[in-house]
Amino acid sequence: MTEKNLLLAIFEDIDPAASAVDALRALGIHDDHLTVISGAPITEAMLGRQHQHSNVTRFALGGAILGLGLGYFLAFVTPDMYPIVVGGQAHIPGPPTIVVLFEMIMLLMLLGTFLGVFLDSRFPNYTPTQYVPEISDGRIGLLIECAGALEQNVEKAMNELGAESVKRAQAEVL
Amino acid sequence: MAISASALPRAHAEEHLDHEAELRKEHLMLDPRPRGEMNAMVMESMLTTSWKFWAIAALMALIVAVGLFGAWGYMISEGLYVATVNRPMYWSYFLVHTVFWIGISHAGTFVSALLRVFKAEFRRPFTRAAELMTTFGLVQAGIHIFAHMGRVWLTYWMFPFPNQRQLWTNFHSPLMWDFLAINTYLLSSTMYLFLPLIPDLAMARDRSTGWRKTFYRILALGWRGTEAEWTHLRIALNIFAFAILPVMFSVHTIVSWDFAAAMRPGWSSTIFGPYFVVGALQSGVSAVAMVVITLRYTMKNMDYFIRKEHFDALGKLMLVISMAWAYFFFNDYMVQWYGGDKWTDALLHFHEAGPAGWVWLMMLITNIAIPWLVLWNKNWRRNPWILFTVGLLANVGMWAERFIIIPVSLQINRMPFMWGQGIKFGVEIPIFIGSIAFFILLYMIASRLIPLVPVWEVQEGQMAHSIRKYGKEPVVSVADLE
Amino acid sequence: MSSPKIPEFKAEWKEGEAGRWGLAIDMDLCTGCQACVAACSMENNVPFVGEKESGYGRQMAWMRVERLWEGQYPEVKTTPFQPVMCQQCGSAPCEPVCPVFATVHAEAEQLNLQVYNRCVGTRYCANNCPYVVRVFNWADFAINPIHANPDKDGKLVFPLHNQFNPDVTVRRRGVMEKCTFCIQRIHKAEDQAKSENREVVDGDVTPACAQACPADAIIFGRLDDPQSRVSKLSQDKRAVHLLEELGTQPRVSYLSGGSHGNLG
Numbered sequence: 038m039t040e041k042n043l044l045l046a047i048f049e050d051i052d053p054a055a056s057a058v059d060a061l062r063a064l065g066i067h068d069d070h071l072t073v074i075s076g077a078p079i080t081e082a083m084l085g086r087q088h089q090h091s092n093v094t095r096f097a098l099g100g101a102i103l104g105l106g107l108g109y110f111l112a113f114v115t116p117d118m119y120p121i122v123v124g125g126q127a128h129i130p131g132p133p134t135i136v137v138l139f140e141m142i143m144l145l146m147l148l149g150t151f152l153g154v155f156l157d158s159r160f161p162n163y164t165p166t167q168y169v170p171e172i173s174d175g176r177i178g179l180l181i182e183c184a185g186a187l188e189q190n191v192e193k194a195m196n197e198l199g200a201e202s203v204k205r206a207q208a209e210v211l
Numbered sequence: 212m213a214i215s216a217s218a219l220p221r222a223h224a225e226e227h228l229d230h231e232a233e234l235r236k237e238h239l240m241l242d243p244r245p246r247g248e249m250n251a252m253v254m255e256s257m258l259t260t261s262w263k264f265w266a267i268a269a270l271m272a273l274i275v276a277v278g279l280f281g282a283w284g285y286m287i288s289e290g291l292y293v294a295t296v297n298r299p300m301y302w303s304y305f306l307v308h309t310v311f312w313i314g315i316s317h318a319g320t321f322v323s324a325l326l327r328v329f330k331a332e333f334r335r336p337f338t339r340a341a342e343l344m345t346t347f348g349l350v351q352a353g354i355h356i357f358a359h360m361g362r363v364w365l366t367y368w369m370f371p372f373p374n375q376r377q378l379w380t381n382f383h384s385p386l387m388w389d390f391l392a393i394n395t396y397l398l399s400s401t402m403y404l405f406l407p408l409i410p411d412l413a414m415a416r417d418r419s420t421g422w423r424k425t426f427y428r429i430l431a432l433g434w435r436g437t438e439a440e441w442t443h444l445r446i447a448l449n450i451f452a453f454a455i456l457p458v459m460f461s462v463h464t465i466v467s468w469d470f471a472a473a474m475r476p477g478w479s480s481t482i483f484g485p486y487f488v489v490g491a492l493q494s495g496v497s498a499v500a501m502v503v504i505t506l507r508y509t510m511k512n513m514d515y516f517i518r519k520e521h522f523d524a525l526g527k528l529m530l531v532i533s534m535a536w537a538y539f540f541f542n543d544y545m546v547q548w549y550g551g552d553k554w555t556d557a558l559l560h561f562h563e564a565g566p567a568g569w570v571w572l573m574m575l576i577t578n579i580a581i582p583w584l585v586l587w588n589k590n591w592r593r594n595p596w597i598l599f600t601v602g603l604l605a606n607v608g609m610w611a612e613r614f615i616i617i618p619v620s621l622q623i624n625r626m627p628f629m630w631g632q633g634i635k636f637g638v639e640i641p642i643f644i645g646s647i648a649f650f651i652l653l654y655m656i657a658s659r660l661i662p663l664v665p666v667w668e669v670q671e672g673q674m675a676h677s678i679r680k681y682g683k684e685p686v687v688s689v690a691d692l693e
Numbered sequence: 694m695s696s697p698k699i700p701e702f703k704a705e706w707k708e709g710e711a712g713r714w715g716l717a718i719d720m721d722l723c724t725g726c727q728a729c730v731a732a733c734s735m736e737n738n739v740p741f742v743g744e745k746e747s748g749y750g751r752q753m754a755w756m757r758v759e760r761l762w763e764g765q766y767p768e769v770k771t772t773p774f775q776p777v778m779c780q781q782c783g784s785a786p787c788e789p790v791c792p793v794f795a796t797v798h799a800e801a802e803q804l805n806l807q808v809y810n811r812c813v814g815t816r817y818c819a820n821n822c823p824y825v826v827r828v829f830n831w832a833d834f835a836i837n838p839i840h841a842n843p844d845k846d847g848k849l850v851f852p853l854h855n856q857f858n859p860d861v862t863v864r865r866r867g868v869m870e871k872c873t874f875c876i877q878r879i880h881k882a883e884d885q886a887k888s889e890n891r892e893v894v895d896g897d898v899t900p901a902c903a904q905a906c907p908a909d910a911i912i913f914g915r916l917d918d919p920q921s922r923v924s925k926l927s928q929d930k931r932a933v934h935l936l937e938e939l940g941t942q943p944r945v946s947y948l949s950g951g952s953h954g955n956l957g
Contacts, residue, residue, distance in 0.1 A: 076246055076414070077670040078441040080692065089442040097450050111371055115379035122798040123383055123788035124805070130789075136388045136465065143458050144395040150450045151402045155432075157443045162433030170417035172436055173410075175246025175670065180437075211416065211433055289839075290832035290866035291814075297750030299825050301816040361814015361829065361867025368793045368813055378811070383789035386815055390792065473821045474786050474939060621820065625936055626777070628759040629825040631750050 042188050045206035046179045046195040047171055051083060053199040054177040058084045060194045066183050074168065074178040093153040100149020101142050108141030167206035180206055231678055231685045237520050240332055241687060243673035244515075246666070252512035253411075253662045254418050259511045260659065271652035279645025283358055286638045291361060295637035299629050300621045304639035305359035306469075307613040308646065310487075311494065312352035313393070313466055314609060318495030319345030320400060320459040324452045332689060333524045335672045336516040337503050339411075339665050342404040344495075344502060347653045349397045351646040356393075358642055385468045392465040396458055403451045406444060409434050411662045426660075445693070463491045470616065476554035477562075477620040480547065486539040493529075493536045493578065494609035497602035500525040502654075504595045504602075506663065516664050519593040526592030529605065533582035540578075540612075558623045566632070567619045570611045577608030712783055712944045713803040714874050715916035716903075717926035718776055720949040722910035723758070725774035730756045732905030733778070736875060738861045740834035741852045743842075751831045755779070755872040756902060773949050776911070778902070779826045779872035780935065781805050783942030787818035787827065795869070802879060807871055814867040823936050824943075826871055833866045874913070875900035895921045916944060 048054040054073075061071055068086055073079065081088055112134040120128065154160070172178045183191050195203045235242045286293050296303045322341035326334035357363050369390050371380045380387050413434040416427035434440060467487035470478045480486075503525065507517040547555050562571050581604055591597045618633050657663075675690045733739070733756045742753050759775040785805045787796050795811040796818050798804075819827040834840045834853075841849035857863070860877040864870055875898075882897040895914045903911040914923035926932065927946035934943050 073438045074436045075438075075441070076410070076436055077667050077674065078445060079438075081438060081442075086438070089438050091439075091442050091446050093443050093446045094450070111379075112382055115371065116382070118379060119377045121378075121381075121794050122800060123381065123785075123791075123794070123796075124782065124798045125784040125786060126383055126789050130383055133382050133388065136461075137382055137391060139457075139461060140388070140391040140395050143454060143461075144391075144398065147395075147399045147402060147451060147454055147458075150447050150454075151406070154406065154443045154447045158432075158434075158440045160432040160434075161429075163428075164433075166433065166435060168435045173414040173417045174250055178436075211413075211428060211431070211435070289837070290830070292746060292749075292751055292831035296816075296831070298752070298819070298828065300750070301819045301829065359815070361816065361869070362812065362865075363814075363867075365813045368811070378794060381789070381792055381794045384792040384817070385790065386792035386817055469817070472790070473817075474823060475820065624825055625823050626759075626825050628757070628761060628777075634749050 041182055042185055043167055043206040044181045044183065044188065044191060044195075044203060045167060045169065046181065046191075046203045047169065047201040048177045048179070048199065049175075049201055050199075051079065051177065054179065055084045057179055057195055057198045057200070058086060060198060061179070061181060061191065064183075064187060064190055064194060066181060066187070066191070070182040072180040074172050074180060076173045076175045076177075079177065091153075092157050093150055096149040096153025096156070097146050098149075100152070101146035103149070104142035104145030105138065107145060108138035111141065112137040163210065165208035165210050167208055168211055171201075176201065234678060234685060234687065237518065238676070238687065239336060239516060239518055239520070239669065240672045240676040240689075241678060242515075243670075246670050249515075249666050249669065250414050250418065252515060253664050253666050254415065256510045256512045256664075257415075257659060257662055264655070268652060268655050271648040271655065274648035275645050275652055277645070278641040279354070279649055282638045282641040282645065283354075286358070286642075287363060293638045295618075295634040295639060297631060297634060299624055299631045300618050300633045302359065302621060303618045303633060304637070304643065305355050306617050307610065308639070308643050309352050309355040309359070310466055310613045310617075311610055312348045312355065312646070313463060314487075314491035314494040314613075315498045315606075316345040316348030316352065316396075316400070316495070317459055317463060317488075317491040318348070318499040319343070319404075320396075320455055321492055321495055322499055323403065324455045324459070327448075327452045328456065330689075330691075331524070332672050332676070333521055335668045336664050337499070337506075337521065338668065339404070339408065339661075340502055340506060340663055341499050342400065343654060343657055343663075344498060345400040346397070346404055347650050347657075349393065349400070350653070351650055352393070353397075354646055354649075355642070356389075358639075385465065385472045388465045389469060392458075392462045396462045399451070399455050399458055403448075403455055406447055406451065407665055407668065408661060409444070410436065410667045411665055414666065415662055460488055463488045475620070475624060476552065477547065477558040477616075477623070480543050482539060482543050482546070486536075486543055489532065489535045489539050490609055490612060493532045494606050496525060496528050496532055497605035497609075500529065500598050500602040501606075504599045506658075508595065510658065510663070513664075516669065522593050522595060522598050523589065526586050526598055526601075529602065530582055530586035533579060533586075533605070537579045554623070554625050558620060561623050562615055562619060565619070567615065570619070571615050574608050574611035574615060577604040578612065581605075712781070712916050712942075714781070714879065714898075715914070715923050715927060715944040715946070716778075716874070716900075717912040717923045717932065717946045717948060719908075719910045719912070719926070720773035720775055720947055721931075721951045722908040723774040723776060723906075724908050724910075725758050725760060726907065727758050728905040728907060729776055729902035729911060730754050730758060732901040733872070735856055736858055736861070736901035737873070738835075738853065738858055738863045739828075739870075740830075740863075741840075742834055743840055746831070746834075746840070753828045753830070753834070753870075755826075755828060755870070775947065776902070777824060777826060777935070778945070779805065779874075780824055780941065780943030780945045781872075781874060783944070784940060786821045786823065786939075786941060790817040790821050791815070792817070802876065804874055804876065805871075806876075807869060807873065809862060809864050809868050809870065812868045814869065816869065818869060823939055823941065828870050830864050830866050830868050830870065835863055837866075895923075 073084060113129055116129050167180055181191055192203045319342040322334050323338040357366060369380060409431060412427050412431040416424060416431045419427055464484040467483040471480055471483035503517055503521060507513045548559055581601055585591050585601050622631055675692045677688050678685045679688045734754055737755060739753050739755060742751055756776055756778040759777055761772045763770045763772060781804045788798055793811055793813055795808045797806050799806045816829055832840060835851060838849055841851050844850045878900060879898050882893050886893045900913050903913045912923045912926055914921040916924055918924055929948055931948040931950050932946040
């Protein structure tokens with residue numbers, strides 16, 4: 038039975054962190070078992086990792102389509118539900134429908150984007166997670182999931198590359 | 212010979228050193244400090260107060276209670292006769308102030324979205340300050356919209372929802388487009404304010420204790436900064452930045468259509484859409500300059516984040532936008548003047564030579580003459596007093612523009628028997644002063660509760676900037692890190 | 694894109710359809726006495742605004758008699774008196790701009806309706822009316838003690854309370870109102886005609902203004918009945934519409950230029 042441990046290695050700079058990622062790969066730790074946590078956005082390419090996928094654009098598109106539906110309903114369906122005549126314009130006037138459609142598309146697209154961030158990132162998350170406050174001070178944290186046997190090697194490798202600290206990651210309420 | 216040969220390289224080295232030091236002093240992006248230190252500075256700025264701060268906040272709260280809510284409550288119970296509106300001037304200061312506050316709210320979107328899209332790096336330290344202006348400005352605009360209504364307790368009838376009255380709302384009406392557009396803008400800009408705030412709330416959570424820690428913990432949603440979280444956030448911010456720009460343009464265009472869609476002389480002008488948008492940018496960017504200057508000189512540690520380069524950039528923007536405003540104003544004026552329609556002629560004459568002629572003249576002086584005479588000069592732009600004054604005057608000028616367009620134009624119509632004069636003083640004035648105080652109060656409260664500088668964006672920018680030598684000249688180099 | 698059950702009103706009006714109810718006002722007969730204004734206010738429970746508020750421009754009369762003059766002193770000529778009320782436009786600019794459908798077009802009566810219960814008081818309709826005939830309830834003039842008069846005993850009296858018309862509602866503050874062509878009288882006459890199994894004929898309906906006019910300068914009736922007085926008068930060569938070029942299709946014809954009038 039392989040027991041899995043979570044280690045958190047903290048680095049101060051990007052270059053040692055990038056070398057650490059290479060070292061971990063050499064030790065057989067797959068990219069999926071490594072989470073990078075940082076205080077400023079670091080692209081995957083900077084650490085030589087695979088591109089991260091996100092559903093946010095799909096949520097945005099879905100929101101836009103819903104917005105089109107809502108706008109269509111408001112502009113084209115409600116005037117016919119309880120018809121009222123106002124003079125000077127056709128019953129469903131052309132230009133105002135464009136305004137209604139546009140606003141509803143934009144609103145629901147942006148709401149969808151916002152929702153997408155929440156859903157994709159599993160926000161809000163108040164359960165205990167692995168984190169240390171130093172990360173928001175600009176450190177780069179490598180959260181490594183490794184088999185118990187490898188733990189010593191990983192620790193040694195991280196320290197050699199200049200990690201500020203390497204320890205068991207405690208799940209704490211943030 | 213030998214002496215001069217050895218003296219020369221040393222002089223050059225000193226020059227370059229100075230030049231580099233100058234660059235670092237001038238540009239925040241070239242003057243990085245450890246993130247921990249910047250975090251501490253921002254937290255200190257948020258937590259440090261003085262008795263003067265609380266005295267001003269108390270004064271603002273008093274003005275809000277009496278001027279805004281007191282006077283407004285009085286008006287709701289008495290009726291609109293306590294305001295300056297009458298027949299034919301059915302719309303007066305409330306609409307002027309609505310448009311004024313919506314104009315100011317365009318500041319935030321302009322700075323955080325337009326400048327982000329164009330990768331103007333100088334926006335980084337004050338995007339949040341500008342976005343707060345959008346949200347708080349829209350609150351004041353909403354107050355004035357509600358205030359102008361005869362039966363404000365029935366406002367919810369303007370919300371399209373299924374009901375037993377067998378009535379939906381009338382989408383023929385520009386006021387319904389206003390309803391949709393302003394609500395879209397309010398929700399979108401609040402979301403756009405909150406998203407980049409999350410990492411800074413996480414930072415504040417990590418550095419707080421007590422009630423503040425609970426507050427930030429809840430609002431930070433459990434942000435850690437994983438690769439995934441940053442990816443989702445960055446993609447969302449890109450979508451928001453691009454999408455909120457058409458929303459911003461549409462909002463003030465639709466507000467302008469409240470007037471342009473009406474068949475009145477002086478109002479049914481086809482150029483009102485872009486005219487109003489540029490006017491909103493004018494008052495918005497001027498207000499950003501005022502707020503940024505105020506923050507820099509009143510809050511601790513802001514002198515590191517906000518520098519003369521920002522005043523310089525904002526001043527240049529104000530000048531360009533003032534020129535654009537002058538172009539649209541002249542367009543509108545020229546076409547109306549040339550047309551010769553007798554009612555429009557009467558209206559233009561009333562604008563320039565009527566009782567409010569001095570307001571019209573003041574509008575031109577503060578919107579065109581003063582920015583054009585002052586903002587071309589680099590040293591004057593960088594002087595906070597001068598920039599603040601020019602910004603304040605530009606806002607006064609934009610207030611005057613809306614005053615001319617709404618109450619003054621309403622006094623002239625196609626039935627000369629019904630031309631009327633406006634009433635000078637009414638309850639709108641304390642309500643407006645109350646709304647200014649409310650804006651300031653909300654801002655002051657926000658400055659105590661959330662970090663005003665988006666530190667992660669500043670660090671991101673500093674990571675991307677470096678100084679490299681181009682020949683002998685140290686030049687600023689910006690990398691595109693995305 | 695329109696649903697089949699809604700008739701194409703716009704096309705109908707654009708064809709030049711005259712409408713159902715209309716007024717003809719003979720400015721050559723009008724003496725400017727303003728009996729019509731007073732009668733209209735009494736018929737429709739229009740509140741007394743008082744001197745101060747009227748001075749501020751809050752006068753609430755649904756009709757006005759316009760008095761204009763031409764020329765410079767001493768060669769000043771008066772123009773004929775012009776009573777102006779809601780023109781009940783066929784293509785009313787006030788209707789599309791109300792966000793809550795408080796001013797709509799009546800399909801049966803073919804009039805412009807003001808729905809007091811629905812009005813939230815944005816006053817866009819009033820800004821868009823080219824005739825400036827809409828009137829707003831700036832205050833509860835009928836019930837707020839500030840606007841009452843003390844009588845000889847010092848008791849506060851509301852003049853309107855002595856002359857309520859039970860057929861018409863009293864509006865609260867924050868609501869827009871305007872001339873309705875005395876729609877309450879139209880409905881009464883139509884109910885009467887229906888119960889007698891006939892159509893409404895000329896003379897069945899007289900709005901308050903027409904009833905009060907001593908010179909018989911205001912004629913009301915069915916515009917779609919070619920035999921009615923108002924129909925014939927609106928075809929007269931002296932007849933014009935106000936601000937016709939705006940395309941509002943008003944239902945009020947103004948006759949002037951005859952031998953009694955000052956100008957052509």
